[in-house]
Amino acid sequence: MTETVKLAGVTKTYGTFNAISDASYVLNAGENIALVGHNGAGKTTMIKLMLGLIRPTHGKVLVLGEDPAAGQFAARRKLGYLPEHVSFNMALTGRETLSFYAKLKSVPVKETAALLDHVGLSHAADRRVGTYSKGMRQRLGLAQALLGKPAVLLLDEPTTGLDPALRKNFYDLLEVMRAEGTTILMSSHALTELENRVGRVIIANRGKVIADGSLDDLRHIARLPVRIRVSLAEGETAPHSTGQSLRIGWRKTGFASFEADVSAEDKMQVLNSVIAQNHNITDIDVMAPTLDELYAHFLTVKEAAE
Numbered sequence: 001m002t003e004t005v006k007l008a009g010v011t012k013t014y015g016t017f018n019a020i021s022d023a024s025y026v027l028n029a030g031e032n033i034a035l036v037g038h039n040g041a042g043k044t045t046m047i048k049l050m051l052g053l054i055r056p057t058h059g060k061v062l063v064l065g066e067d068p069a070a071g072q073f074a075a076r077r078k079l080g081y082l083p084e085h086v087s088f089n090m091a092l093t094g095r096e097t098l099s100f101y102a103k104l105k106s107v108p109v110k111e112t113a114a115l116l117d118h119v120g121l122s123h124a125a126d127r128r129v130g131t132y133s134k135g136m137r138q139r140l141g142l143a144q145a146l147l148g149k150p151a152v153l154l155l156d157e158p159t160t161g162l163d164p165a166l167r168k169n170f171y172d173l174l175e176v177m178r179a180e181g182t183t184i185l186m187s188s189h190a191l192t193e194l195e196n197r198v199g200r201v202i203i204a205n206r207g208k209v210i211a212d213g214s215l216d217d218l219r220h221i222a223r224l225p226v227r228i229r230v231s232l233a234e235g236e237t238a239p240h241s242t243g244q245s246l247r248i249g250w251r252k253t254g255f256a257s258f259e260a261d262v263s264a265e266d267k268m269q270v271l272n273s274v275i276a277q278n279h280n281i282t283d284i285d286v287m288a289p290t291l292d293e294l295y296a297h298f299l300t301v302k303e304a305a306e
């Protein structure tokens, strides 16, 4: 794996307040990572450190092998950034806006037409940005961040203001970039929509990294139960699960549907037993812990430890 971003023991202090405390992680080429956490957890501060807009109080930040806060940060052109609040000159057209940023980044202006097309703004390219909807401005912001095919793309809450169809389009676009080797780090609160969209999740809380891994890694560490839902054809009191050593607490959740939480290790034994003992099953769902549940779990564990 090719390392693109590194935080090593990074602390960022404002006065006596630690916005970031001893954060360490490495991001690699071709990774799509979600940075999640409550308001004030330190997500934007981490992104600002990677952009070189602020310097760490302690520790080291490296982006594409260089210090992003150094005056001569040659890799800056290889960084794409979409801020949380995009603001453009309302009097310029979309095309003029993107051309302006292309010149700033020394990217050939002729590349802007394809980017506008990519984010679905070709039809409005010659309209003033002042007439754009919020979602259209967000997409123009994304086109700006994609200028020059960045090796590292930093997106601060990028899907705010996008409708479901545009969100899908947006994640599809990111997947193409990721597959081509771009490192994508996006901060977000939209846990449910991230679930199948990112390969890795970093959870921050009060400036500290409290969990870091793929969804499967986090599930493995958290050891939260798997939920099994069984629907039966007739109104029985609960699925039979005799012949097993496990005592399953079935909850009735509908006319003839029942749910139970079992450990990941016991899941197959319970399923096999239920299927063997119940001949009137109409449906079975097995639900792994969601990112929302994992997030709540890690925060609770962290709060309890402090």
Ligand SMILES: Nc1ncnc2c1ncn2[C@@H]1O[C@H](COP(=O)(O)OP(=O)(O)OP(=O)(O)O)[C@@H](O)[C@H]1O
Pocket (backbone or CB within 6 Å): 014, 018, 019, 037, 038, 039, 040, 041, 042, 043, 044, 045, 046
């Ligand atoms: N320039 C600053 N001066 C003082 N405190 C700051 C400064 N910048 C950030 N902070 C504080 O650092 C903490 C982390 O802020 P940050 O913006 O990184 O959080 P965040 O996780 O991005 O939050 P949100 O989800 O609300 O955007 C907050 O408590 C914030 O008030």
